Amino acid sequence: MNKFIKHHGKILPLQSSNIDTDIIIPKQFLQKINKIGFGKYLFYNWRFLDSEGKIKNKDFILNNKIYDNSSILLTRKNFGCGSSREHAVWALIDYGFKVIIANSFSDIFFNNSLNNRLLLISLPEKKIDIIFNITKKQKKVFGYIDLLKQELTIEKKIITFNMSEAQKKSVIYGLDQIDDTMYYKKKISTYEENNYPGYIKYS
Amino acid sequence: MKKTLYQKIFDRHVVHECDNELPIIYIDLHLIHEVTSPQAFDGLRYKKRNLRSPNKTFATMDHNVPTNSRNMYDATPMAKIQMETLINNCKNFNIPLFDLQNISQGIVHVVGPEQGLTLPGTTIVCGDSHTSTHGAFGALAFGIGTSEVEHVFATQTLRQARMKNMRVFVYGQKNNNIFAKDIILYIIKKLGTSGGTGYVVEFTGPIIKSMSMEERMTICNMAIELGAKSGIIEPDQTTFTYLKNKNFSPKNNSWNKYIHYWSSLKSDNQACFNRNISINISNIKPQVTWGTNPSQVISIQNKIPKINTLKTKIEKEDALNALDYMGLKENSYLINIPVDKVFIGSCTNSRIEDLRIVASVVKNKIISKNIKAYIVPGSGLVKKQAEKEGLDKIFIKSGFQWRHSGCSMCLGMNDDQLKPYERCASTSNRNFEGRQGKNGRTHLVSPWMAANIALYGKFININ
Structure with missing residues (x-):
């Protein structure tokens, strides 16, 4: 698996807070039983004026040609709140996003992103404002991310971001978490053998 | 060291912990349903892994199920495939399943507690954000994504940061x-x-x-x-x-x-x-949401806030967008605004106690003729108990549709949905845009409030 250490991409500024997973991927598209092809349903109710997805909402930023092939989504606080549907992350990735920059993320969405190597960068509101202002002044803005240095560079402006070692490792290497945990199989068995009454036997 | 209840349960379940790695915690109970599990089962098969603890995994179908019958074939074709997939996966991996023919079928967060699967001091997960419901029993319960569902399938553990x-x-x-x-x-x-x-x-x-x-x-x-x-x-x-x-x-x-x-x-x-x-909570009156997230709430006798009284620029923008979507005006009352549908159900408010409250309000009364009202019990057992108490007769006589159990209009994955611009008083948990149907307008309320709105056909202030 390729290491994810650096990324250079176009920024799409989505000026909204509390974007919930129902908005990211509406429920009618959760009935697929695989993980692929969700990108075309991303922000469906905002992208299309009709239920069939034939009439585009020209005012919505994803329908603006300037932002085609954007790979960095810039948004505001509490992104990914609501339902635990991982389909939201699959839709973002399938559409082409590699990085989301926001003030904060919901806890479940954060874990889901980590498990799919979608890089989440959390920044204070003032720094988010600075980036939004840059995207207002000029349409095509590119961001450069260096994961090892934990730096985001936009228009020669360097912004540092925090990230736990566990999170960084997960995104960089994209390790199979299950294989990782299986390494401790004996410990799991020992836990099961020893742990009464925390350990429940449903009969 | 003195600990919180959460810390006690978490610490008790740590299987392995070391620096720069997330702790691995043991999961006592894994609840699954038809929407967030198929890809996890596929992952197991693809990697040729076993399900570690079928005896700690319990399945129900709830999100997609038709509520006007117990026939899977009344569902949409895609929903039917999802339910069939769950049946096959449970058969192949030897997982107990509460399917549509089982009286115990219902919404996963209603089924767990009423079956006694939800127990204090345990760790409980499900591919559904409202798993937090089970925390009412002193359990550490939280929602997970599909990758984590697969992780629990394979290892009966999860990697979790301390909160x-x-x-x-x-x-x-x-x-x-x-x-x-x-x-x-x-x-x-x-x-x-x-x-x-x-x-x-x-x-x-x-x-x-x-x-x-x-x-x-x-x-x-x-x-x-x-x-x-x-x-x-x-x-x-x-x-x-x-x-x-x-x-x-x-x-x-x-x-x-x-x-x-x-x-x-x-x-x-x-x-x-x-x-x-x-x-x-001494002075609070019945609460109702006016916007598109659950914090946009007022007491029924109060006005929707003025935009300029909101603290931050973001709050103001959110409120403007919400009012536009909901077809409402700032600094105005919800009282007397007509409602099209009333939904009583969901993992928030579909238990027997909720239904008794509704029955006490609507007994010997008829709902407004401009209202379509649905009561969707949380499980087959809740339905059975309600019918034993004669609540179903009260509801039907009042003009409610008395349905079978399922998630129903809470998220509208089946046919129970709002049409564009319909306004709904709902006992569910989320009033997000499009949650109950594209351009549908959801107001979250208690079962008592929902029952009163059904009678009057509009928002009403009753003391």
């Missing part, structure tokens, strides 16, 4: 016709939809202590709408009484052992909470 601790102390004199739903909506209004992000919230105080298990479940159910990882309530005699003699509850001698252990599950007196919040 911060928040205590919400609820006190005061509860007014008549104020219910758990009003209280949790009021708390969300006070703290905001990201007020709990990064925390497990312990709800405590005399008001919580006096609540039934059903009410406590409503509180913990909506902890997720605060942004919290989970909600949790210290187990007590109310908890133990509820669990006694349930299908999967410990029996005979082991019951006493468990009671002894469960009684120790409380936060220590000097335990350190990162955040302490006190909420006085």
Whole structure:
């Protein structure tokens, strides 16, 4: 698996807070039983004026040609709140996003992103404002991310971001978490053998 | 070191921990349903892995199921495929399944508690954000994504960061016709939809202590709408009484052992909470959401706020967008605004106690002729109990549709949906844009309020 250490991409500024997973991927598209092809349903109710997805909402930023092939989504606080549907992350990735920059993320969405190597960068509101202002002044803005240095560079402006070692490792290497945990199989068995009454036997 | 209830349960379940890695915690109970599990089963098959603990995994179908019949073939073709996939996966991996032919089928967060699967001190996960509901029993319960579902399938563990601790102390004199739903909506209004992000919230105080298990479940159910990882309530005699003699509850001698252990599950007196919040509910009136997130709430007798009274630029923008979507005006009342549909159901408010409240309001009355109203019980057992008590007859006579159990209009994955611009008073948990149908307008309320709105056909202030 390729290491994810650096990324250079176009920024799409989505000026909204509390974007919930129902908005990211509406429920009618959760009935697929695989993980692929969700990108075309991303922000469906905002992208299309009709239920069939034939009439585009020209005012919505994803329908603006300037932002085609954007790979960095810039948004505001509490992104990914609501339902635990991982389909939201699959839709973002399938559409082409590699990085989301926001003030904060919901806890479940954060874990889901980590498990799919979608890089989440959390920044204070003032720094988010600075980036939004840059995207207002000029349409095509590119961001450069260096994961090892934990730096985001936009228009020669360097912004540092925090990230736990566990999170960084997960995104960089994209390790199979299950294989990782299986390494401790004996410990799991020992836990099961020893742990009464925390350990429940449903009969 | 003095510990919170959350810390005690977490620490008890640590299988492995070391620097620069997330702790691995053991999962006692894994609940699954048809929507977030198929890809996880595929992952197991693809990697040729076994399901580690079929005896700790329980399945129900709820999100997609038709509520006008118990026939899977009445569902949409895609929904039918999802349900068939769950049936096949459960058969192949030897997982007990509450399917449509099983009286115990229902919404996953109703089924777990009423079966006695949800037990104090346990860790419980499900590929559904409202798993926090089970925290009402003093369990550490939280929603997970499909990759994590697969991780639990394969290892019966999860890698989880330790969360911060928040205590919400609820006190005061509860007014008549104020219910758990009003209280949790009021708390969300006070703290905001990201007020709990990064925390497990312990709800405590005399008001919580006096609540039934059903009410406590409503509180913990909506902890997720605060942004919290989970909600949790210290187990007590109310908890133990509820669990006694349930299908999967410990029996005979082991019951006493468990009671002894469960009684120790409380936060220590000097335990350190990162955040302490006190909420006085003495003056609150029935709560109703006016916007498109659960913190956009008012008391029914109050006006929707003026935009310029909101604190931040973001709040103002959110409010403007919400009002536009909801077809409402700032600084105006909801009272007398007509409603098209009333939905009583969901993992928040579809238990027998909720249905009794509705019946007490609508008995010998007829709902407004401009209203379509649905009552969707949380499980087959809730439905059976309601029918035993004659509640179904009250509902049907009043003009309600009395349905079979399922998630139904809470998220509209089946045919129970709002048409564009229809306005709905709903006992569910989310009023997000499009949640109940594209351009549908959702107002979250208590079952008592929903029943009154059904009678009058509009928002009404009843003291």
